[in-house]
Amino acid sequence: MTTPPNVPIEPHAVDPHVFDDPAAAAASGQILDSAEEVHVGLTLDAVRPPSHEEILRVENLTVEFPTEDGVVHAVRGVSYGLREREVLGIVGESGSGKSVSSLAVMGLLPKSARIKGRILFRGDDMLKMSPRKQRGLRGRKIAMIFQDPMTALNPVHTIGDQLAEAVLAHELMPRKTALARAREMLDLVGIPQAEARLRSYPHEFSGGMRQRAMIAMAVINNPDIIIADEPTTALDVTVQAQILEKLLEVKDAVNAAIVLITHDLGVIAGMAHRVLVMYAGRPVELGDTDPVFEEPRMPYTAGLLGSIPSLEGGGSRLRPIKGTPPSLINLPTGCPFSPRCPLATDICRTEEPQLAETDSGGHFAACHHWDKLAAAEDPTVFFRTESETVA
Numbered sequence: 001m002t003t004p005p006n007v008p009i010e011p012h013a014v015d016p017h018v019f020d021d022p023a024a025a026a027a028s029g030q031i032l033d034s035a036e037e038v039h040v041g042l043t044l045d046a047v048r049p050p051s052h053e054e055i056l057r058v059e060n061l062t063v064e065f066p067t068e069d070g071v072v073h074a075v076r077g078v079s080y081g082l083r084e085r086e087v088l089g090i091v092g093e094s095g096s097g098k099s100v101s102s103l104a105v106m107g108l109l110p111k112s113a114r115i116k117g118r119i120l121f122r123g124d125d126m127l128k129m130s131p132r133k134q135r136g137l138r139g140r141k142i143a144m145i146f147q148d149p150m151t152a153l154n155p156v157h158t159i160g161d162q163l164a165e166a167v168l169a170h171e172l173m174p175r176k177t178a179l180a181r182a183r184e185m186l187d188l189v190g191i192p193q194a195e196a197r198l199r200s201y202p203h204e205f206s207g208g209m210r211q212r213a214m215i216a217m218a219v220i221n222n223p224d225i226i227i228a229d230e231p232t233t234a235l236d237v238t239v240q241a242q243i244l245e246k247l248l249e250v251k252d253a254v255n256a257a258i259v260l261i262t263h264d265l266g267v268i269a270g271m272a273h274r275v276l277v278m279y280a281g282r283p284v285e286l287g288d289t290d291p292v293f294e295e296p297r298m299p300y301t302a303g304l305l306g307s308i309p310s311l312e313g314g315g316s317r318l319r320p321i322k323g324t325p326p327s328l329i330n331l332p333t334g335c336p337f338s339p340r341c342p343l344a345t346d347i348c349r350t351e352e353p354q355l356a357e358t359d360s361g362g363h364f365a366a367c368h369h370w371d372k373l374a375a376a377e378d379p380t381v382f383f384r385t386e387s388e389t390v391a
């Protein structure tokens with residue numbers, strides 16, 4: 001796998017003695033991750049590979065929100081498949097439709113949302129299922145981890161009660177059995193003294209521990225799919241790496257696939273088998289992570305790659321892509337990236353390109369000029385300033 005540019009996931013890269021703001025946590029009486037909890041260090045190569053069986057297929061998904069200002073075209077034709085045990089990364093700038101497309105899979109969009117397309121779970125269209133059948137899948141077969149565990153955890157109930165409830169919502173069993181499963185899950189996610197921690201309240205946990213508890217909650221019903229929406233954005237970098245490792249380890253333990261939503265290419269590089277790049281509500285590049293990162297075929301992806309700090313060569317410069325994404329209410333004609341694209345020509349301003357296979361199998365891009373990127377030695381060169389190019 002490509003080395004993650006800024007998130008260390010290689011073995012022993014994580015210092016188990018460094019916790020998220022230990023002083024502040026100790027002062028507030030929070031329970032911290034324990035020093036005994038030494039991480040083995042896990043990479044994607046160390047977990048079981050995906051099978052060929054597709055468990056989720058999203059087909060031409062569109063989501064619109066009617067608002068006072070007009071219709072927001074939040075998701076405009078997203079299609080992808082997810083295989084058993086696969087990690088699919090969805091990356092893109094803020095507002096590109098990453099969360100809305102995943103909330104559609106979870107059935108968590110507001111009633112005002114107009115949803116079209118198909119969301120097939122093992123071949124069954126979830127958008128056409130009875131609400132009862134949908135409820136049976138969501139939370140059980142498809143679970144979600146949110147960015148901020150405090151919005152998902154109830155502050156007035158203990159962690160143990162909340163985990164037990166998550167089981168009892170889907171399965172009839174004695175409460176004691178559900179609590180025993182909750183304890184097992186806290187063990188699995190690396191929370192020490194799990195028995196005692198069942199009685200803790202969310203505010204007694206550090207940020208990293210809360211996110212571990214969220215992972216425990218997501219996997220307690222042995223899901224086939226975990227949707228993780230920016231699961232570590234709120235945590236500091238060291239804790240991020242620990243949590244991501246744990247997510248991979250736990251995913252392997254329960255045999256689940258992951259849809260990982262992030263704006264952090266480093267996270268994708270270390271964790272995803274395949275990547276879907278989104279721009280203005282549409283997928284603009286899709287393929288195995290290494291080829292997409294090493295030989296992007298969509299200028300937007302090349303621009304994103306050029307905007308992350310390079311670890312090699314000392315001169316680590318951030319080159320954000322100039323300009324801003326378009327309004328999703330008044331989209332321009334043609335390719336929505338064309339106003340920011342250094343390769344744009346007349347056709348880009350009149351015709352929106354479709355996602356199509358490029359020069360390598362399984363690598364798709366929505367660009368009229370992907371061949372120009374293919375011909376360039378360094379595809380990020382188009383996004384450099386003149387002085388950088390000369391240097």
Ligand SMILES: Nc1ncnc2c1ncn2[C@@H]1O[C@H](COP(=O)(O)OP(=O)(O)OP(=O)(O)O)[C@@H](O)[C@H]1O
Nearest residue numbers: 065072074093094095096097098099100101110328
């Ligand atoms: N309930 C809603 N009503 C109207 N517009 C909405 C609603 N929910 C989301 N949107 C809009 O849909 C678009 C896509 O939002 P989404 O949250 O999917 O983006 P994102 O790529 O996940 O961004 P971020 O990284 O900031 O979470 C945005 O323009 C957003 O403002």
